[in-house]
Amino acid sequence: MPASDNIPPIARPFVSERAKKTLDLVEEFVEKECIPADALFSAQLGEGEQRWKTTPPILEELKAKARKLGLWNMFLPKNHFSEGAGFSNLEYGLMAEYLGKSKVAPEATNNAAPDTGNMEVLAKYGTEEQKRQWLKPLLEGEIRSAFLMTEPNVASSDATNIGFSIRREGDEYVLNGTKWWSSGAGDPRCKLYIVMGKTDPSNPNPHRQQSVVLCPAGLPGITVHRMLSVYGYDDAPHGHGHISFNNVRVPVSNLVLGEGRGFEIIQGRLGPGRIHHAMRTIGAAEKALEWMIARVNDERKKTFGKPLSSHGVILEWIAKSRIEIDAARLIVLNAAIKIDQGDAKAALKEIAQAKVLVPQMALTVIDRAVQAWGAAGVSQDTPLAYLWALVRTLRIADGPDEVHLQQMGRRENKARKDAITAKLKWQKDEADRLLTANGFKVMSHLERRTKQNRETMRPFFFGAYACTIQCRAYLRTYIHKYIHAYIHMYSTRDRNYGHENKKKGLSKEEARQDFIHSTGQILLDLKNSN
Ligand SMILES: Cc1cc2nc3c(=O)[nH]c(=O)nc-3n(C[C@H](O)[C@H](O)[C@H](O)COP(=O)(O)OP(=O)(O)OC[C@H]3O[C@@H](n4cnc5c(N)ncnc54)[C@H](O)[C@@H]3O)c2cc1C
Numbered sequence: 001m002p003a004s005d006n007i008p009p010i011a012r013p014f015v016s017e018r019a020k021k022t023l024d025l026v027e028e029f030v031e032k033e034c035i036p037a038d039a040l041f042s043a044q045l046g047e048g049e050q051r052w053k054t055t056p057p058i059l060e061e062l063k064a065k066a067r068k069l070g071l072w073n074m075f076l077p078k079n080h081f082s083e084g085a086g087f088s089n090l091e092y093g094l095m096a097e098y099l100g101k102s103k104v105a106p107e108a109t110n111n112a113a114p115d116t117g118n119m120e121v122l123a124k125y126g127t128e129e130q131k132r133q134w135l136k137p138l139l140e141g142e143i144r145s146a147f148l149m150t151e152p153n154v155a156s157s158d159a160t161n162i163g164f165s166i167r168r169e170g171d172e173y174v175l176n177g178t179k180w181w182s183s184g185a186g187d188p189r190c191k192l193y194i195v196m197g198k199t200d201p202s203n204p205n206p207h208r209q210q211s212v213v214l215c216p217a218g219l220p221g222i223t224v225h226r227m228l229s230v231y232g233y234d235d236a237p238h239g240h241g242h243i244s245f246n247n248v249r250v251p252v253s254n255l256v257l258g259e260g261r262g263f264e265i266i267q268g269r270l271g272p273g274r275i276h277h278a279m280r281t282i283g284a285a286e287k288a289l290e291w292m293i294a295r296v297n298d299e300r301k302k303t304f305g306k307p308l309s310s311h312g313v314i315l316e317w318i319a320k321s322r323i324e325i326d327a328a329r330l331i332v333l334n335a336a337i338k339i340d341q342g343d344a345k346a347a348l349k350e351i352a353q354a355k356v357l358v359p360q361m362a363l364t365v366i367d368r369a370v371q372a373w374g375a376a377g378v379s380q381d382t383p384l385a386y387l388w389a390l391v392r393t394l395r396i397a398d399g400p401d402e403v404h405l406q407q408m409g410r411r412e413n414k415a416r417k418d419a420i421t422a423k424l425k426w427q428k429d430e431a432d433r434l435l436t437a438n439g440f441k442v443m444s445h446l447e448r449r450t451k452q453n454r455e456t457m458r459p460f461f462f463g464a465y466a467c468t469i470q471c472r473a474y475l476r477t478y479i480h481k482y483i484h485a486y487i488h489m490y491s492t493r494d495r496n497y498g499h500e501n502k503k504k505g506l507s508k509e510e511a512r513q514d515f516i517h518s519t520g521q522i523l524l525d526l527k528n529s530n
Contacts, residue, residue: 003027003098008326011090011333014340019091025069026095026109034102037062038383041104051236052186052227062108063141071109073139075116075276079340081123083139089272089336093279097329100283110141114184117273118145118194121212125257125265130214134192145192146217146241148179149266157403159266160206164197164245166213168252173199173213175221175248179241181397186227186239191217193243196266199259210262214254221248231389270398271344274351277394278332278358282325284387285362289321291382292369308372317368328354328361349411352404359394360401366391 004020015023037058044056066072074092076084087095092111099105106112115138122135137143154161164177177197184190192214199211215222223246227239257265295301296308296318308314335350344351366388370377377384395401432442443451506514 003094007094008330008333010330011094011337014088014090014337015094016091019087019094022070022074022085022087023091023094023098026071026074026098029066029069029071029109030098030102030105033062033065034105034108038103045236051234052239053188053237055187055189055237059104059107062104063110066109072141073110073119075111075272076119076123077272077340080343081120083119083123083135088340089275090333090340093275093333093336096276096279097283097286100280101287106280107141110139111276113273113276114147115145116276117269118147118192120272121194121256121265121269124268125261127253129253130256134214138192142189143191144184144187144189145194146182146184146190147194147196147269148182148185148215148243149196150179150181152178152180152242157400159196159210159263162196162198162210164195165201166195166197166199166211168199169249171252172249173252173255175213175215175245175250178244180243181228182241182243183235184238185217185224185241185243186235187237193217194256195245196262203260207263208260211259212256212262212265213250214256215245215248215250219248219250221246230393233386233389268344271347271351272339274355274398275332275336275339277398278328278335278354281358281362281391281394282329282332284391285321285325285328285358285365288362288366288369288384288387289318289325291384292321292365292372293318295369295372314372317372321365321368324361324365328358331357349408352408355398356401356404356408359391362391363388363395 002024003026004015004023007015007020007023040058041056044058045051045054070085072085073083074085074087074095077089077092078084078086079088096111099109099111119135119138122131122138126135134143134145138145148164149159149162150156151161151163154163156162164179165175167174167176175195175197179195182193185193193216194212195215196210196212198209200209203209223244225242225244227234227236228242229235230240293309296314299307301308303311309318331350332354335347335354338347338350366384369382370384370388373382373384376382379385435442
C-alpha cells in the first residue's frame, strides 16, 4: 500500500494531490535507496580520525538522485517561506516520518537538522546579505551549519542562564565563552555557527539580554576541543562539538534581527523543528516495529517449540506498539495543522505535546523490539540500539521534558482555572435547582458524603455485628462451663477433700498442693472435651 493511502483520515483533507505523489516518492526513495545505503555510509566513514575528515561519497550520489526526483528542501513550509519546495508543515510532516527511518535520508534530501532550523532562522530573520551568504549555499546543500546555545557551565534548559559574551567594539562584536553539544560542528562542511549569547547582561528584562550572531567556523580564537558521544556513538561526521571562543571578532552586520532579540529567534526556530524531530521519530518507531515483527516471525528462532509470534505477550507488544504509534502520529499531525493555520506561536501547546509524547512513545516501542531480538537487539547487528540512543536524546535536546511539561501545566492551569471553577459552581447550582424543583432534598457535600459513607460501610457494620453476637455466644458457653467447674470444685472441696485428706493423712499444705493439681487436671479435661 503506498504511503499516500496511509494518511490518517483526519489529515487527508489538508493534503494536496502533489504532496501525496511526493509522499509516495519519498517512501520509495527511503525504502529502496536510502535504507540500503545506510550500511555503505557507515563503511565509507571508516575508522578513527578519518571519520571527521570525509564525506561518504554515497551521500552526494543520493543527493543528486533526490534532487532529480524533486525531493529537496521539503521542510520550508509554503505559508511562511518562498524558498522551499512548496509544501505545508503537515505535508512535510508526513514525509519526515519516512526520512526518520534512515540515517542518510534527511541529509540526502536536504532536510537534516540542525540545518533545517538554521535555514528557517535565516529565511525568517536574515538580511538579504545574510541570506545570500549563508542561506543560499545551505539551501543548495553545499555547506552545513551548527546552532550554538548550550553551555557546559550553566543549566542551559533555562536559557536566561546563558553566560556567553557578545560585546560590541566599534563595528565588530567580540565573542567570548564556551559552548557544547554544538551538533553538526564536526562535519568538515560545517561553515556557519549561529551563536546565542548576551549583548546586554545587565538588562532588567532577562529575556532581552540575549542576541544571536552569525559566526563563520574556523575564525581565529575558535577552538574545537572535542566531539561528545551519545551513549558511545560519535555521530560522525556530524558530531556534537565542545567549542570555546577567545576574542573572536565578527562584523556587526552578522547580528540577526537586532540586539536583545535572541529569545524571540530561538522560540521561532524551535517550534517547527520540534515537529520535524517528532515526525522523524514516528518513523523510527515504525522501523522498530518492522524489526520486531520480522524477528518474532523468524521460523529458525523458536522458543519452547513456537515462533515468538505465537506467544500472547508478543502479540500484545505488537498491538500496543501499533496503537501508541498511531495515536502519537495524530498528535504530531494535529500540531502541524495548527502551525499551518496560524504560526508556531499559536501552536505552542500542540508542539509541546508532540515534543514530549513522541520520544517517550518511540522509546517504549524500540525497547520492546530490542527485547524481542534478545541479545542481538542491543548489538550493532540491528539498528535498534542506535535508534534507542538517538531517540533518548530527544527527551533532553531542544529542552528537557520537565521544562515543557512545567510550561504546559502552567499554561493549562492558568488558562482554565477560572472558567472551570465557574462552570462547576454553575452546574452545582443548577443541579440543586432541579432537585428542589422536583421535590428532592438538596444535601450539602458533607451530608452527601456521610450518607454515602453510611451506605458503603453498611455491609461491614452488619458483618461486625454478626461477628460480635457469635463471639458472645461462644464466650458465654465457655465462661459458664468454667465458672460451674470452679463452683463445683470449691463447694465440694471441704466436703470431699477434707474427709479424704483426713483419710489419707495429708497435712494442710499437702492437701493444698493436691487441690491445685486436681483443679488443673479438671480444667485440662474440660478443655480437651471441647
Ligand atoms: C544529542 C544532543 C544534541 C544537541 N544539540 C544541540 C545543539 O545543536 N545546539 C545546542 O545549543 N544544544 C544542543 N543540545 C543541548 C540540549 O539542548 C540541552 O542539553 C538541553 O537544553 C538541556 O540543557 P542542559 O543539558 O544544560 O541541562 P540542564 O539545564 O542542566 O538540566 C538538567 C536536567 O534538569 C531537569 N530540569 C531542568 N529544568 C527543570 C524543571 N523546570 N523542572 C524539573 N526538572 C528540570 C531536566 O531533567 C534536565 O534534563 C543537544 C543535546 C543533545 C543530547
